[in-house]
Amino acid sequence: MYFNVKDVQQFEAQKEFIDTAIVPLLSLKFDEGIKQSSSAAEYLMSLTAFIEQQFKGRLMLLPPFSYTEQTKSGLFVPLLKEELHNVGFKHVLFLTCDHSWTSLMDQIDVIWLPSIPLESMDKEVKKTVLEDQLKQVIPILSSKWTQS
Amino acid sequence: MSNNRVSRRQFLNYTLTGVGGFMAAGMLMPMVRFAIDPALQTKAEGNFVQTSQKIADLTEEPVKVDFTFEQVDAWYKSDVTEAAWVYKDGDTVIALSPVCKHLGCTINWAGDSAHPDQFFCACHAGRYEKNGKNVAGTPPLGPLDEYEVAEKDGYLMLGKKVANTLV
Numbered sequence: 001m002y003f004n005v006k007d008v009q010q011f012e013a014q015k016e017f018i019d020t021a022i023v024p025l026l027s028l029k030f031d032e033g034i035k036q037s038s039s040a041a042e043y044l045m046s047l048t049a050f051i052e053q054q055f056k057g058r059l060m061l062l063p064p065f066s067y068t069e070q071t072k073s074g075l076f077v078p079l080l081k082e083e084l085h086n087v088g089f090k091h092v093l094f095l096t097c098d099h100s101w102t103s104l105m106d107q108i109d110v111i112w113l114p115s116i117p118l119e120s121m122d123k124e125v126k127k128t129v130l131e132d133q134l135k136q137v138i139p140i141l142s143s144k145w146t147q148s
Numbered sequence: 149m150s151n152n153r154v155s156r157r158q159f160l161n162y163t164l165t166g167v168g169g170f171m172a173a174g175m176l177m178p179m180v181r182f183a184i185d186p187a188l189q190t191k192a193e194g195n196f197v198q199t200s201q202k203i204a205d206l207t208e209e210p211v212k213v214d215f216t217f218e219q220v221d222a223w224y225k226s227d228v229t230e231a232a233w234v235y236k237d238g239d240t241v242i243a244l245s246p247v248c249k250h251l252g253c254t255i256n257w258a259g260d261s262a263h264p265d266q267f268f269c270a271c272h273a274g275r276y277e278k279n280g281k282n283v284a285g286t287p288p289l290g291p292l293d294e295y296e297v298a299e300k301d302g303y304l305m306l307g308k309k310v311a312n313t314l315v
């Protein structure tokens with residue numbers, strides 16, 4: 001499910017089935033890093049959209065939480081996780097290309113994926129790459145789901 | 149010589165007709181486009197999309213066939229990739245939609261090792277028989293949708309999604 005009116009309505013009606021929230025954490029850079037940062041953004045957005053397509057009925061993909069180096073400290077990710085837990089998401093999974101979040105591993109479930117420059121690939125290759133990446137995420141999801 | 153001279157009045161006439169012509173064309177073209185476009189679009193929707201799957205290579209075992217088409221959402225155009233599970237039943241080619249009828253996850257053939265001859269939805273363990281019939285007792289309440297199929301030069305073409313006709 002996406003965070004849009006149509007999907008949210010379905011979510012409200014089927015809450016017991018949609019128990020997982022996917023939260024992209026997106027680092028934005030505007031200096032020399034801008035190109036790399038946009039590439040990572042594209043990758044993270046494509047990958048999370050692909051995950052959404054595969055598991056639409058079980059998870060909700062939230063809009064990305066974006067930050068810069070300066071504003072990052074204002075993002076209280078463990079708090080966000082609490083909030084989502086409290087409204088009924090049993091599993092809250094953060095996806096990011098920013099390695100620094102792995103330091104919070106003991107408080108939140110974060111999947112760090114090094115970004116892959118999709119922009120230089122044609123459609124077919126891009127799809128294969130995303131499928132490969134998805135295969136890394138599936139075991140994590142299914143282990144979460146079988147736990148409960 | 150003086151006969152060929154363009155008078156001020158003639159000059160203005162020529163230019164204004166010219167400009168007027170452009171303006172008329174400029175106004176008419178979009179109108180014509182608007183008038184024709186909807187017709188073109190509905191036709192495009194009914195069209196079949198070519199896949200890279202050879203009909204001859206299909207067997208009784210469902211395979212996943214990806215296909216891409218352009219989707220227009222208001223003024224936003226995007227390429228959408230969808231997939232179908234395709235197999236042969238005798239000589240008929242059957243293409244089923246991979247979208248679970250429960251809450252829309254993507255299903256897989258033999259996705260559950262305990263049921264190797266069924267479609268499986270990993271989200272809430274929904275199952276379907278090979279013809280798309282939902283297995284009673286699992287969450288889905290209806291059978292998988294079907295795609296219209298056609299053949300072109302030996303390749304599979306997929307058309308509109310329709311309600312399952314096999315169940």
Ligand code: FES
Pocket residue numbers: 017057058248249250251252253269270271272273274287288
């Ligand atoms: S979405 Fe397929 S079983 Fe729930």
